[in-house]
Amino acid sequence: MSEETEWLLRAAGLDPDRVRRVVTDALVEDLGPAFLDVTSVATIPDSQVDTADVVARADGVVAGLPVAAAVFELVGEVTGASSTVVVSLVAHDGERVAHGDVLATVTGPTRLLLTAERTALNLLSRMSGVATHTRAWADALAGTKAMVLDTRKTTPGLRALEKYAVRAGGGTNKRMGLHDAAMVKDNHKLAAGGVAAAFRRVRAAFPEVPVQVEVDTVVEAVEAVEAGADFLLLDNMGAELLREVVGAVGDRAELEATGGLTLAVAAEVAATGVDYLSVGALTHSSAILDIALDLRAE
Template sequence: MRTVSVTDPHRDLPVFDQPSAVEPGLDPAWVARAVATALEEDLGPAPGRDVTTQATIPAEGTGTADLVARSPGTVAGLVVVAETLRQVASRLGLVVPTVTFHAQDGDAARPGQVLASLAGPVQVLLVAERTLLNLASRASGVATATAAWARELAGTGARVLDTRKTTPGLRALEKYAVRAGGGTNKRMGLYDVAMVKDNHVVAAGSVRGAVEAVRHTFPDVLIQVEADTTTQALEALDAGADFLLLDNMPTPVLAATVTAVRDRQGRDAVPAHVELEATGNLTLDRAREVAETGVDYLSVGALTHSAPILDLALDLRA
């Protein structure tokens, strides 16, 4: 068990390294901003108020509450718990509760399992309840969905990737949750990797024109090109793409494209290994057959845009 007491908002908070086995972890500054935004939605502008809790619970009352998994899944987002308590306590002018963690991000949870115990002013615990549950439940849902794909791909050499189809304002949390579930992050945004898609090709006049324009303007970034036929994939290689996005290909076409690309590797200025990513119409029941074509990655938007939350609850001990 790990006990964390957060009393100074300016010190380096250990909660952002523990409880987490996920590297790299969430940025503490991002967590603070996300929690502040969520609390303002719930309580109104600082200091805000919870009219029910503050009317029925005395400020001096203390107690303990348990963060409990109601359904099986993979845990993520426990790193938000202490920051939420810290900010609520600051708003209310009360002592910051302590948190004892019984699990860490990336762990498998069973129904009824206590993930963390929170002790301190009951007002703080109840005011913080919905915000910490919203964030942790969302992250754990994404991690749970990702873990199912990771299990299906085990032993194939392929890995599951996320996409930019994330909840606005929560991308860092959701991509962190993908890592907690055993997946891999693709690009974080439009700024770090170039992805040449059909509209870019139309605008630039050709695949080569689009690749060369990116290379000239942003020479520091990797360039991925989308292809939905074998011919397009080879054209993208000739144009100098660093890696390929193979979109909506039936499995036989995908396998043929992988073979064609691998045959070209290491010659004609093609890298020794070109990373290949399958995407589009991917489902869990065909994940393994897609992976066995030899692609390096399967990118699945549903990890973040369609994952249901993991049911978590905060139970105040009697």
């Protein structure tokens, strides 16, 4: 992987070593135990070199270009080839792109370009789809104080990449996992004997960890805040109930509306005064952004 690509990944908040593992695993999944692209080896001379363009086939927001670059740069290493691919990024993550826009160019052995193609496009299209979907939510919330949040409903193994794509699309990340923030949900409250008891237990066991508490009623919201909670998840509440909670809690806690939200109600929910809208669909239901690799004709 080139120094420039590593720098871009770090600037995006991504660990180059983790990206390397994801890319390598994905390439091996495609190449099999023989590390071989049988079609490219059979049809293309080892000495042939070409340039190809990574092209948007639809309008959207691009995310994951440094990750796609890592695929093209690592494919030679994974296959044992002595040559490498040179990547030049034309677009930047977070930019709106239009159908036909060239996002990057890649030059190198044609076999390597075509071997890396699907893995690079799978990751880039997936991440760009998440960014495009997120931008639609960010646009819907424009003019309000509310921000759109992601969740842990991510593709196993791709959480860091998908959460980065949310950021590229104008969204905000919630906790990365079970380790960096506590979230007291209904089952925790039931097991602990109530919202206040559950909160106190988490705070006693992990005093430095942020604690978020899920509540279903105004009474629970007030109880949680009086116990010391400063971040509440308002679960499956309609606009009227959300306004009641906002009025009862005031600025004593940050408030997140969550559960079954859609773009159609985004503005209405934001107008209640909540700070965040939590949308699992950003990562579990975003359609890909169609992106292709086109070899240049001689």
